[in-house]
Amino acid sequence: MRAIQMVDLKSQYHKIKHEVDKAVIDVLESSAFINGQPVHDFSDQLATYLGVKHVIPCANGTDALQIALMALDLQPGDEVITPSFTFIATTEVVALLKLKPVFVDVDKDTFCMNMASVEKAITPKTKAIVPVHLYGQSVDMEPLMDLANRHGIYVVEDNAQAIGCDYTFADGKIAKAGTIGHMGTTSFFPAKNLGCYGDGGAMFTNDDILAAKLKKIANHGSDKRYYHEIVGCNSRLDTIQAAVLNIKLKHLDAYAKARNEVAAYYNSAFAGNRKIITPRPAPYTTHVFHQYTLVLEGVDRFGLQQHLAHKQIPAMVYYPVPGHRQEMFQQFNVAYDLPVTDYLTERVISLPIHTEMDEEQLKYITRSVLEYIN
Numbered sequence: 001m002r003a004i005q006m007v008d009l010k011s012q013y014h015k016i017k018h019e020v021d022k023a024v025i026d027v028l029e030s031s032a033f034i035n036g037q038p039v040h041d042f043s044d045q046l047a048t049y050l051g052v053k054h055v056i057p058c059a060n061g062t063d064a065l066q067i068a069l070m071a072l073d074l075q076p077g078d079e080v081i082t083p084s085f086t087f088i089a090t091t092e093v094v095a096l097l098k099l100k101p102v103f104v105d106v107d108k109d110t111f112c113m114n115m116a117s118v119e120k121a122i123t124p125k126t127k128a129i130v131p132v133h134l135y136g137q138s139v140d141m142e143p144l145m146d147l148a149n150r151h152g153i154y155v156v157e158d159n160a161q162a163i164g165c166d167y168t169f170a171d172g173k174i175a176k177a178g179t180i181g182h183m184g185t186t187s188f189f190p191a192k193n194l195g196c197y198g199d200g201g202a203m204f205t206n207d208d209i210l211a212a213k214l215k216k217i218a219n220h221g222s223d224k225r226y227y228h229e230i231v232g233c234n235s236r237l238d239t240i241q242a243a244v245l246n247i248k249l250k251h252l253d254a255y256a257k258a259r260n261e262v263a264a265y266y267n268s269a270f271a272g273n274r275k276i277i278t279p280r281p282a283p284y285t286t287h288v289f290h291q292y293t294l295v296l297e298g299v300d301r302f303g304l305q306q307h308l309a310h311k312q313i314p315a316m317v318y319y320p321v322p323g324h325r326q327e328m329f330q331q332f333n334v335a336y337d338l339p340v341t342d343y344l345t346e347r348v349i350s351l352p353i354h355t356e357m358d359e360e361q362l363k364y365i366t367r368s369v370l371e372y373i374n
């Protein structure tokens with residue numbers, strides 16, 4: 001049996017090696033390492049794929065969030081609502097910009113932000129909401145946008161984990177996650193669903209004014225070389241990474257399909273086990289399974305993780321400490337009551353899921369999990 005990894009980037013690379021190697025060598029030969037043609041091609045192709053007007057590439061998913069928030073001209077102390085149950089990058093940039101993160105709870109079934117919790121958290125100081133499409137499923141964007149628009153609040157979607165996911169509106173209209181809010185962001189970190197071979201990220205928007213602003217901020221606050229209108233930063237996607245992404249984007253839907261097949265195998269293997277809650281699909285979204293995450297009831301989760309480790313099976317807890325319990329945010333000194341976030345934080349475990357898994361591996365993993373739990 002091939003070694004089991006949380007994500008198998010090497011086997012995936014070998015399947016597209018011929019194409020990727022050529023594209024990378026072409027960049028080396030052109031020596032247009034910064035802002036070369038592949039960067040422009042990739043922005044155009046991703047915009048077409050997502051059905052969004054503007055894609056602005058940048059250096060990583062954390063920068064994308066930071067730049068999107070910078071584009072809103074918020075004042076120190078303005079409030080930004082985000083889930084606590086997410087990767088730290090989502091909330092860290094809020095504090096970095098001297099804004100105040102306001103943590104809300106998530107839904108038990110979807111792991112994504114809970115609308116009632118968002119509504120309750122809105123105050124006159126709320127200027128932005130950052131929903132996170134966690135593990136590969138979209139937040140329920142239609143009610144969220146209704147709520148935000150009613151209060152004149154910006155929405156920046158953190159779509160680092162759900163690129164390619166489709167959200168369906170009540171009238172049947174479909175849009176890609178990340179393109180529904182005022183802005184969306186993503187990460188091309190290698191292990192993400194659309195990963196490059198280093199760091200990378202992008203911002204999306206249908207708003208021409210915001211697009212121009214994002215571009216300017218990512219380029220030292222400038223549209224004209226050596227003339228700087230506003231304080232920005234330097235955040236670029238390397239040409240080599242764009243060349244890799246141009247190839248991988250063509251495979252993205254097939255990659256999502258492979259991930260869904262893995263999830264379906266796990267679902268049926270664990271069906272009916274009363275200690276294991278498998279991912280619950282929401283009717284308004286597809287799932288691209290960035291992670292396959294179980295909720296375990298009455299199981300020693302770290303014991304299971306250790307049992308699996310002895311059998312050379314990796315399993316991860318995403319994330320062991322939620323935002324509202326992180327030391328870096330204690331300065332905000334707010335006593336949060338987020339029972340679902342705390343409940344999930346104690347019970348989730350993610351199993352290996354990627355585009356290169358075979359049945360032998362899946363059989364071995366599911367058998368090993370059940371052996372411990374039953």
Ligand SMILES: *Cc1c(COP(=O)(O)O)cnc(C)c1O
Binds near residue numbers: 132158
């Ligand atoms: C990975 C990730 C990010 C950050 O992306 P980087 O490219 O690593 O900076 C932000 N938010 C979420 C939800 C992520 O999973």
